[in-house]
Amino acid sequence: MATQIGLLQIIGTVHGICFYKMDGKYYARKKSSLSAERVKQDPAFVETMRYANQMGNASKIASTIYRQIVPQHERSRDKFREVVSMVKRELAADGHK
Numbered sequence: 589m590a591t592q593i594g595l596l597q598i599i600g601t602v603h604g605i606c607f608y609k610m611d612g613k614y615y616a617r618k619k620s621s622l623s624a625e626r627v628k629q630d631p632a633f634v635e636t637m638r639y640a641n642q643m644g645n646a647s648k649i650a651s652t653i654y655r656q657i658v659p660q661h662e663r664s665r666d667k668f669r670e671v672v673s674m675v676k677r678e679l680a681a682d683g684h685k
Contacts, residue, residue, distance in 0.1 A: 589615045589616070589617045590615065590616045590617070591613065591614065591615055591616075592607065592614035592615060592616055597609070597614035598614075599614075601619055604618060604619045605617070605618060605619065606618070606619050606620075642676065642679070643672075643676070645679070646672050646675040646676040646679060647672055649675045649679075650668065650671040650672040650674075650675045651668075653671055653675070654667070654668050654671045657671075658671070
């Protein structure tokens with residue numbers, strides 16, 4: 589991935605190059621050949637979709653726990669990820685693969 593430099597940084601896709609902002613920095617990369625439709629329907633991506641569903645379920649549960657337990661002034665992306673990881677471990681231990 590390349591870093592955008594100069595006075596003008598852009599977001600979007602131009603001629604197969606994706607320009608985007610992440611963590612306050614601007615980057616560019618080649619557009620992926622994968623489409624959402626292919627990932628969802630191609631048998632080659634069955635495991636990818638299974639793990640995506642697991643992450644979605646864990647995130648939903650973690651979101652509720654996070655808002656109820658973590659004080660407002662301590663909230664951060666890293667803390668939320670910790671809660672999601674704990675939920676994923678618990679779900680796996682309970683046999684929710």
